[in-house]
Each structure stands twice: as structure tokens, then as C-alpha cells.
Amino acid sequence: MSFRARHLLGIDHLSPPEIVTLLDLAEDYVALNRRTVKHADTLAGMTQINMFFENSTRTQASFELAGKRLGADVMNMSVAHSSVKKGETLIDTALTLNAMQPDLLVVRHPNSGAVNLLAEKVNCAVINAGDGRHEHPTQALLDALTIRRAKGRLHRLTIAICGDIANSRVARSNLLLLGKMENRLRLIGPATLMPAGAGEMGVELFEDMREGLRGADVVMMLRLQKERMDGGFIPSEREYFHRFGLDAEKLACAAPDAIVMHPGPMNRGVEIDGTIADDINRSVIQDQVEMGVAVRMAALDLLARNLRAERGRAAAGVMV
């Protein structure tokens, strides 16, 4: 098997064959999820804890469902409301949970690198469900699966990522993944929402959305991260929508069969026009949600296999 990672902390440490392995397995789970009986017992007996230091509904629900469909015992913890307020540090919270012997830990945290720090302190497999402005690997993987199913391939596509790139971990993970799979990448957005050094990342930059969308096969819209903006990135939402909101007229610049993606939750009328989002001929936004569960099942499954193999080697006294 070509998936070797112990944790899924980011796309950065995955190789293209590992990405393909994960997506191929996710295809199986897409089929399973469309059946009436959606149960596989791959993770039976294992414990999965979803630890969210930042509020989330969609991602947490997706991970919970993924774990449950694989037969794991799933526990959700919204740490944003509990022990952090009592002054407990991230590491202590992690060590406390670790002592309860979980097998899979799914973590979201508002600080970049926090999940990496936590992964060093626990002896279970860790999945990064989003850390600050750093990475959100399962989002990039579900986007990749959605693109592969809609376009029939995951390479040599022209992909435009539009909007709040600077504050987006989704954009970073997608840049890494789609770059590794050899696609042509464009970033579109106002200069205030472009990360510093974007010019050195092997992408094309556009401030004119129409120009940036020209001939694009995939249009990936990002949510305007209002909660991460400490003031003054854009003058107003209506000006933003005028210049960078995706509407029918701007979408007409893209390839005729271009698909429209959005990681959700959407700000309708801010970054995307409602009718585009709901257009079943163009929008694959609902498919992304469906692929999300399948990709997370695949990630949990692969990490659990590696964990079992590692524990088996340890029990057999094999030095690794």
C-alpha cells in the first residue's frame, strides 16, 4: 500500500501516489454511502475523538458521520467552550484525551501549527481538520475527488481559486495538492487578500476576475473569512461582490463546461451569486459535501490501517 503517513496533518507531507491511493479508496466509500445500508465495520472497536477548538458544524458533522459509518465509537468535544476557559493548555487537553486511549483524533484549532504540536504529544493517529491559516487537508482531498469525478482527471486543468486567499487554509491545502498533481493554478482576489510571497509559489495572480477566469476548467470560490479579518481588508461587501463575486456574467469568461466549487458555508451575494450556487449544471457544491464524508472515511481507514500495523510491529518487538 502506498499510503504511509502516520498522521494527516497537511497535504504538504503527502506524495502524489498517496493522494491517489486515498482518492481511489474514497471512491469505494462514495458507492457505500449511496446504499441504503451504509455500514462498514472497518473501525469497529476503535475510538475517534473530534476535538474542535473552533466552532464548526459542517466539518464536525462530516467527520462524525464518517467515523460512525465505519463503525468507530465517535465522541465530539467542543473545546472552545470548556476547559480552555479554565486555563488548561492545548497540550494538557491533548494529554488528558490521550490518556483515554483514543485511536483517531480529529482536531481543529484557530492557531497555525497547533495540530502539529498536538500530534507530537499523543500516540494515536491525528487528522488536521483545519489549523489557523495553515492547512485543511481533507477539504483539499474532497475538492480533488470532486474535480476528478466531474472532469475525469486531476491533472492539466486550469483551476482558478478566487477570493480571500490570505486568510484561507483551504486555499493553501488546495494549492499544494493541485500543484503536486500538475495543474495550472490561478489566484484571483484583491491585493489585500493575497498572501505575501504568492508570486514565488508557482501560480498566476489576477486582480481582474474576468481575466483570471478566462478558459478556466474549475472555478473555486472561497468564503470571505469575516472572523479572521481584523479590519480593513475590503471597503465593503457590495464592492467586493461587484469586483470578485461570482455571477453569470463573470462565469461566462470561464470554459463553457467549467464547474463551480465552494467549501461552504457560503455568503450568498458576497462571494457568490445565489443562482450560480444553485445551478445544478455548473455548481458541484453539494457533491463536495458528499465527497467530504467519503474522503474522511478513506482518511480514517488508511490511518487506522497504519496504526494497527504499527501497533502490531511494536507488539511483535520489531524495531522501526
Added chain:
Amino acid sequence: MTILHFTNARLIDPMAQTDATGSLLVRDGVIAGIDAEAPQGATVIDCNGRALAPGIIDWGVKIGEPGERHKESFRSAGLAAAAGGVTTIVARPDTLPPIDTPESLEFVTRRAADAAVNIRHMASLTKAREGREMVEIGFLTDAGAVAFTDGVRQVADTRLLSRCMTYARGLGALIVGHPQDAGLSRGAAATGGKFASIYGIPAVSPMAEVIGLDRDLSLVAMTGCRWHADQITTARALPALQRARDAGLDVTAGISIHHLTLNEYDVGDYRTFFRFTPPLRSEDDRLAMVQAVADGLIDVIASFHTPQDEESKRLPFEAAAPGAVGLQTLLPAAMRLYHQGGLSLPQLWRAMSLNPAKRLGLPGGRLAPGAPADLVLFDPDAPFVLDRFTLLSKSKNTPFDGARMEGRVLGTWVAGRRVFGGAA
């Protein structure tokens, strides 16, 4: 009367910029002569060809007294300094509470007797370091403050700062600025660029330093005060510094050893021991700063010793406390610049000893008759791997943990008294 005779030494003289074999005579804690005849009864110390230099004067050391004695005390800082070849510590006033009155200065002066090395103190520039009212610069100068600074808090109010500078000028007091624009720097933990963007770390453009420096230099030109930039770390700030120097302003600048030996990529996988204020810069900047030290445009190299306990660092990168301990690693880190960076030992000692002495009006930094016998004997080539738990500071937050280094201190003398090292 005690007489020490250091023989067969590689004498590093930062004043004459020489590096030559010779002997040094010390009488009653004062340097009495170079290559002089040793009188009867002198204690001979054979240096075996190792380097003998003026003790390091480390400008900008944080000691946890008062307020954070669990991080560092005068006693532990003194031990670390002696082991690192630092014979004079110039302590920072950003303590809890800050050193902003003659009374608190008297307290730390008294506490400093715990240390085996010389300790001089800076006072804060504004009361409680709040940037609202100036401290009693006159009283504090009389009580021994060698300079005035609010540390890494930039005084944002330019009118207040211009008044502090004008008032200080009348007293000949030295103000140490932190030329980093506060607005741009807010919340930043890395330098803006590809590295910080990919790792998602809140970042500040290196331009914040240019803006901060331009503002402060304009105020210096306006008021004519004596001014020192604590750390200049980016290549783009150097032309402004050069212009100020050419215009005859009484301006000097320093840099931390970490900015001369590490770059932003050393942060790697969110290693919090590499978080600094200002943040580590690009490799181009680092190289430009090494050249600026060689050219004498940057006057001072210091450790900016900042002890932090384990809990302050066991946090996500952007939430972790900045700074590193450096009293004991300043010399071996500086040897990286000697072995690979193209700086000579006399050039390094000009920046680590002579220039701080000159700027702060201290007697050390020279290998000349009449200067105090504050000396360090070291082997610039001795290799070792640093284990942070062997450091004598109470705090062990060093970015050089596990690093291969060269340069071992063999002995340290303060006013002719040996404070570190066994029999030579």
C-alpha cells in the same frame, strides 16, 4: 597585590584590530601591560595559544528580577554570563514592574550583587512603559542608569517621544529605540513572505523596520539626542542608517546574534524557540547584516538574552512567548561568523565588547594598560553539541539546542578575579 601574567596568548585587541600572539600583565585587577616583563611573584597563566580577549559586554539582557525570578535571577544570569565569557551585563528594564523610578533602580542595583560579573542597568523611557509620561531621566541617570528604553514597546506617540528626546539631550542621556512600526507589527510572529504565507503564521513586512527607523531618525535629527537602535535586522533599513551617520547624527545600531546566524526557514515546523521580536528574516537580509557588521555600520552584537519558562514556549507558534536565552551561546554562535561568515575575531570583539563600552561609557572592551582586567580566554575551534539542559540560566529556551557549535570558553576574569573555569 596580585599579579597575573597571561603568557602564550592569542591576543584579540578590538581597538587596534589586531590578532597576534603575546602576553598580558594584570596588576590588581587592571591591565598593566602587553608583552611586558613579568615581575617576581606573578601567577603565570599559560594560555597555550588560545584566544584572550576583552570580556563580552552584552547589551540588552533580560533578567527576571523583579517579577519573574523563576525565569532568571541575577545569580543565575551571572553564572551563565561567566560561563559564556560575558563580563558585563547591560540589563533591560522591561521587568515586572519595569525599572522606571530611582527606587526600583536602587533595588535591582542591590540585587545585582548576587552576580559574579559586572551589571549595569537601563531604565525605561516612560513610566510603566506605557508611552504616556517620561520617567525621571535626571534622577535615574544620577542613580546609574546607562540608557533609557521601553524595550520592544515602540513609543507610538511621536510628540511624547520628541519631548523625551529633547529632555534627554540636555542631560546627555542615551535613548535606545525599537524601530519597528507598531501598527504593522501587531500580532506578527514571522516576517512576511513565502515561508510565513505557506505556514499560515501572522507576519509583518520587513518594511515595518524601515518605517520605524525613518520616524525615529527624523526625531533624532529634530532633537539632536543620542540614540541607539536596539536591533536593525533588514537590508532595506541600512541606507537610512548610513544617511543618518553621514549627516552626523549621534546614532548607533545593534543586532542580535540570532538574526546574524539564523533565518526565517529555521522556524521549520513551528519551533517556538525560534520565535523572536523582531522575527527572523530572510537569508538575504541575514547576509546583508553580517556585511553591515563587518563594515561597521552595525555597531553592536548582543544576545538579547530573554529567558522564558517551558510553559511560555509549549504553545502554538503565534501564541508562544518570543525570545531566547543567549548569555552562554553568544560566543559560540559568534564563532559561526568567524569560521563561516568572514568576520575576524577583532571585528567580532569590536561589536561585542569595544563598541558597547564606548557607547555606554563603560571602562571595558579594551586590551590596553589601565583598562579593567575583564577577560575571556577561549578556544575558537573546540567543537561541541549543545544540550540546552546544560545551560546555567534558569530558562533553557535556546534555538541552538542540539546544534553543532564551535568555541569553548576556558576562563573568565572580572577585574582580575577568576569567575569561570578551572586551572588553565
